[in-house]
Amino acid sequence: MDQIIVQILNGLDKGSAYALIALGLTLIFGTLGVVNFAHGALFMLGSFCAVIMSRILSASHKVAVPGETDFLGNQLMRDQPYVYDWFGEAAGATIVDWAVPISILFAIPVMIGVGFIMERGLIKHFYKRPHADQILVTFALAIVLQEIIKYFFGANPIQTPAPEAFAGSLDFGTWLGFDPLTIMYPYWRLVYFLFAGVIIAGVFGFLQFTTFGMVVRAGMADRETVGMLGIDIDKRFTLMFGLAAAVAGLAGVMYAPIVAPNYHMGMDFLVLSFVVVVVGGMGSLPGAVAAGFLLGILESFASMPWMVDKLPGINQIIIYLVAIIILLTRPRGLMGRKGVMED
Amino acid sequence: MLGLKKTDATLFLVVLGLAMLAPFILNPFPVGSGMAQFNAGYPDLMQRFVIFGIFAIGFNILFGLTGYLSFGHAAFLGVGSYAAIWSLKLFTLDVVPAIIFSIILAGAFSLLVGFISLRRSGIYFSILTLAFAQMSYALAYSVLTPLTGGETGLQIKNTDTPLLSNVPEGEIGRANFLGMEMGASHEWALGGWAFTFNLGYYIAAVAMLIAFYLSIRIFRSPFGMMLRAVKSNQQRMNYTGLSPKPYTLAAFVISGMYAGLAGGLMVAMDTQVGPERMFWTASGEVVIMTILGGAGTLLGPVLGAGFIKYFENIVSKINKDILHEWFAFLPDGFEDIMVSLVYPFVGKGWHLTLGIMFMLVVIFLPGGLVQGGQKLLGLFRRKPKQPEAGKADGTKPAE
Numbered sequence A: 001m002d003q004i005i006v007q008i009l010n011g012l013d014k015g016s017a018y019a020l021i022a023l024g025l026t027l028i029f030g031t032l033g034v035v036n037f038a039h040g041a042l043f044m045l046g047s048f049c050a051v052i053m054s055r056i057l058s059a060s061h062k063v064a065v066p067g068e069t070d071f072l073g074n075q076l077m078r079d080q081p082y083v084y085d086w087f088g089e090a091a092g093a094t095i096v097d098w099a100v101p102i103s104i105l106f107a108i109p110v111m112i113g114v115g116f117i118m119e120r121g122l123i124k125h126f127y128k129r130p131h132a133d134q135i136l137v138t139f140a141l142a143i144v145l146q147e148i149i150k151y152f153f154g155a156n157p158i159q160t161p162a163p164e165a166f167a168g169s170l171d172f173g174t175w176l177g178f179d180p181l182t183i184m185y186p187y188w189r190l191v192y193f194l195f196a197g198v199i200i201a202g203v204f205g206f207l208q209f210t211t212f213g214m215v216v217r218a219g220m221a222d223r224e225t226v227g228m229l230g231i232d233i234d235k236r237f238t239l240m241f242g243l244a245a246a247v248a249g250l251a252g253v254m255y256a257p258i259v260a261p262n263y264h265m266g267m268d269f270l271v272l273s274f275v276v277v278v279v280g281g282m283g284s285l286p287g288a289v290a291a292g293f294l295l296g297i298l299e300s301f302a303s304m305p306w307m308v309d310k311l312p313g314i315n316q317i318i319i320y321l322v323a324i325i326i327l328l329t330r331p332r333g334l335m336g337r338k339g340v341m342e343d
Numbered sequence B: 001m002l003g004l005k006k007t008d009a010t011l012f013l014v015v016l017g018l019a020m021l022a023p024f025i026l027n028p029f030p031v032g033s034g035m036a037q038f039n040a041g042y043p044d045l046m047q048r049f050v051i052f053g054i055f056a057i058g059f060n061i062l063f064g065l066t067g068y069l070s071f072g073h074a075a076f077l078g079v080g081s082y083a084a085i086w087s088l089k090l091f092t093l094d095v096v097p098a099i100i101f102s103i104i105l106a107g108a109f110s111l112l113v114g115f116i117s118l119r120r121s122g123i124y125f126s127i128l129t130l131a132f133a134q135m136s137y138a139l140a141y142s143v144l145t146p147l148t149g150g151e152t153g154l155q156i157k158n159t160d161t162p163l164l165s166n167v168p169e170g171e172i173g174r175a176n177f178l179g180m181e182m183g184a185s186h187e188w189a190l191g192g193w194a195f196t197f198n199l200g201y202y203i204a205a206v207a208m209l210i211a212f213y214l215s216i217r218i219f220r221s222p223f224g225m226m227l228r229a230v231k232s233n234q235q236r237m238n239y240t241g242l243s244p245k246p247y248t249l250a251a252f253v254i255s256g257m258y259a260g261l262a263g264g265l266m267v268a269m270d271t272q273v274g275p276e277r278m279f280w281t282a283s284g285e286v287v288i289m290t291i292l293g294g295a296g297t298l299l300g301p302v303l304g305a306g307f308i309k310y311f312e313n314i315v316s317k318i319n320k321d322i323l324h325e326w327f328a329f330l331p332d333g334f335e336d337i338m339v340s341l342v343y344p345f346v347g348k349g350w351h352l353t354l355g356i357m358f359m360l361v362v363i364f365l366p367g368g369l370v371q372g373g374q375k376l377l378g379l380f381r382r383k384p385k386q387p388e389a390g391k392a393d394g395t396k397p398a399e
Helices: A002-032 A040-059 A082-087 A089-097 A100-119 A131-153 A187-209 A211-221 A224-226 A233-255 A266-282 A285-302 A305-310 A314-329 B006-020 B043-068 B074-091 B097-116 B124-141 B199-220 B224-233 B234-239 B244-267 B279-293 B299-315 B318-328 B332-345 B347-364 B370-379
Strands: A060-069 A073-079 A170-173 A182-185 B185-190 B193-198
Touching: A002 A040, A002 A187, A002 A211, A002 A233, A002 A285, A040 A089, A040 A100, A040 A131, A040 A211, A040 A233, A040 A266, A073 A082, A082 A089, A082 B279, A089 A100, A131 A266, A131 B124, A131 B279, A131 B347, A170 A187, A182 A187, A187 A211, A187 A233, A187 A285, A187 B224, A211 A224, A211 A233, A211 B006, A224 A233, A224 B124, A266 A285, A266 B124, A285 A314, A305 A314, B006 B199, B043 B193, B043 B199, B043 B224, B043 B244, B043 B279, B043 B299, B074 B097, B074 B124, B074 B244, B074 B279, B097 B124, B097 B244, B124 B279, B199 B224, B199 B244, B224 B234, B224 B244, B234 B244, B244 B279, B279 B299, B279 B347, B279 B370, B299 B347, B299 B370, B318 B332, B332 B347, B347 B370
Parallel strands: none
Antiparallel strands: A060 A073, A170 A182, B185 B193
């Protein structure tokens, strides 16, 4: 039993990342009808926002250490981040420590901007083109984005630690009456899961309870009619693209402490999140979220030792296997709407 | 000639000439001159040109004609490679049976994958093929290690004793063709130039020519017509009482066999395989090659393959020193500025250039480089514009 709970917990954080990326992909597909292969790159850009922010915050200058000299008798210097000067030692240290959460504030405008530029500058011209062209151009864009990041940040992963406060693990088992130390769950993963929940709830709330969201949903269902009612649906869809980019970016920002950002992390996630989207059903937002968590948890179940003993290699292929079975038996995915991309 | 129309025959002869004279054409600069690093006429690279040419020609039969965008073709290449290496290890060191095995096995595997994947079309087909390829990669990497050598891959070892070849005790067997080693080369120095004629390259080139010839025949055959019909309108095809499935499946298997042939040749040239050959980025590469050259055109895939492999091997070698040498004629300040402007796009950054070019081609030239060439020719000829082949064959997916 405790094993099962451990696996479910392990699946949650990966599942949250899948769900967030798939949510953005589905938003873009549902609104603009574009298959965006550059979405993984947006996730990657998000986690590099965290890297950039932590670099900015720890930008430092040399200060003299009073009363200490090195062996040649010169004054000893040490690096001191500027934030220490501005906010004092203690507050400065906290700010540097909390770089990743702070970079959320930085990432939101940046990612919305990136999404906006992408949509207006490139993807706008591909609405009338076939899906294959959209796939190809966004795939090329993903290559370009990741090469630019590689040029500036190098090919090696960059460690971006979570704040000190979240460093340990939660002894989750004791809450449920298991022995201590059986079910451990790192705090940051818990934070990630909760964060993903908030974002998902936010997106759904935005679409469900605001006038803007209502118009967007109407546009997703029938674009032409909404246009005939005198609403500039294109403008709203562009904003939705920005929102989707921001969701992917935020997923990336918060994921930076879990997996050190590197330039190809987007591609690694992209393939899986596409599988998630088609399993959930093209254009279905709840489907994307459900399938994200489902596949994340399935993946971690498949990597349990006794599972791997019985079916060697199952942990590597489970997601693809599930995707193949679902695509063949249920043409529109788990929760796809009838008639949307069904053949 | 050979059952080809005149224009096709000319095209074939041009490709034949290019392939046979490649050691000259690709080595235009004398050895030791400043431009010598742009010489691509060394056996390893020339082999890659033609092998990836075969791969892309095969992919084009599927994508160019039927519009089904497969994102998992590298799996067939990998299967072909594994089949070939096992044939070299166990059966005979001659490459011909190895290549035949790899074609057969890749064909069988693509029949299985195609049978399942072709139940869907559009993006679902792409995802299905991608899923199959990723599964093959993951399995080759982990569970199938006894068959695939896992992460280290497979090589011919000194313990291998093929059934039909005599390998002296303790020696590593080498792949050969009728007793001639694949690595055998003839060097010919002519003035400042040095040309290398490599047996392996010529075998691969002949295979590529056969593959190219077959693809011309397929393009011009009634079967090819049917494949185009699948792309332009499946519904109408259904209403005419024809089922697209057998045609698309046949196209899928043929292109899988091409990929197998390419994989087998790769092993014949360089007797080792690793699972990374099946990773999805390898599938993406052949997609890029085909689109860049011109999907649905005869020459496009070969051009695209040559172009990308040239970039990968030559442009990636340009480093800062070479750039400084080039811009040495500029005043000092400008030199540094130029170098720092150009540097991100060459050397290790060549993927960036590739990505940008790929984007530009997809945006402005859906018919690829071939269409670009036709447009240029059209400008010079000043003839009334004819309907362009590239446009008629544009890359529309099957939906």
